[in-house]
Amino acid sequence: DQQVKQNSPSLSVQEGRISILNCDYTNSMFDYFLWYKKYPAEGPTFLISISSIKDKNEDGRFTVFLNKSAKHLSLHIVPSQPGDSAVYFCAASNTNAGKSTFGDGTTLTVKP
Amino acid sequence: DGGITQSPKYLFRKEGQNVTLSCEQNLNHDAMYWYRQDPGQGLRLIYYSQIVNDFQKGDIAEGYSVSREKKESFPLTVTSAQKNPTAFYLCASSPTSNNEQFFGPGTRLTVL
Numbered sequence: 001d002q003q004v005k006q007n008s009p010s011l012s013v014q015e016g017r018i019s020i021l022n023c024d025y026t027n028s029m030f031d032y033f034l035w036y037k038k039y040p041a042e043g044p045t046f047l048i049s050i051s052s053i054k055d056k057n058e059d060g061r062f063t064v065f066l067n068k069s070a071k072h073l074s075l076h077i078v079p080s081q082p083g084d085s086a087v088y089f090c091a092a093s094n095t096n097a098g099k100s101t102f103g104d105g106t107t108l109t110v111k112p
Numbered sequence: 113d114g115g116i117t118q119s120p121k122y123l124f125r126k127e128g129q130n131v132t133l134s135c136e137q138n139l140n141h142d143a144m145y146w147y148r149q150d151p152g153q154g155l156r157l158i159y160y161s162q163i164v165n166d167f168q169k170g171d172i173a174e175g176y177s178v179s180r181e182k183k184e185s186f187p188l189t190v191t192s193a194q195k196n197p198t199a200f201y202l203c204a205s206s207p208t209s210n211n212e213q214f215f216g217p218g219t220r221l222t223v224l
Contacts, residue, residue, distance in 0.1 A: 006154075009152075034212055036215075041200075041218065041220070042217055042218065043116075043202050043204070043215030043216050043217050043218050044155070044202070044213075044215050045215065046212035046213065046214070049212055089154060089155065098143065098160065098162045098168075099145070099157060099160050099168075099170065100157075100213065101157075102147075102154045102155040102156075102157075103154050104152075104153055104154035105153075105154050
């Protein structure tokens with residue numbers, strides 16, 4: 001049973017517009033959520049995170065929203081740039097578990 | 113430079129041979145992780161270690177083994193018992209088990 005799901009395998013947006021990447025989770029014990037960005041043949045790099053005590057965290061062009069009642073989080077990128085084209089992974093963890101569970105990723109393509 | 117390194121980047125082995133993938137970090141992180149990524153899929157946790165001389169099985173530990181004799185090193189052995197070992201292997205570390213993870217560049221293992 002997949003506990004973290006990214007239901008959109010791919011997303012294409014125009015440069016300058018908003019990119020919205022979605023993530024759903026099933027385990028109510030998750031209390032920390034992260035987004036990572038990954039280029040082909042490289043390791044992922046950390047992008048932004050949010051604790052379950054918050055519903056929004058912003059860092060520059062990147063904002064993560066958390067809706068605990070819906071067990072849903074989203075990553076907003078505004079404005080989108082061609083260099084944002086990559087695979088984005090959502091991850092969730094339980095403070096006591098010591099590990100993260102990753103979604104399957106969404107491939108974002110930003111067209112010039 | 114501080115970071116996490118994996119070697120080699122590409123590795124070829126014959127079926128039935130054990131192979132050990134290297135992972136070293138000089139970030140003074142307590143926690144280290146091994147993931148496997150298959151095409152079109154997310155990161156699946158193989159093993160993780162929250163502290164030296166201790167490690168736990170992840171979601172897909174069968175056919176793999178690890179050791180954590182030093183804080184800086186977390187080698188992964190892919191044994192002949194692993195039925196489908198060809199994959200992209202990623203090592204990561206984090207300050208504690210509840211922080212964002214820093215990933216290495218990955219090792220692509222191909223078993224012929």
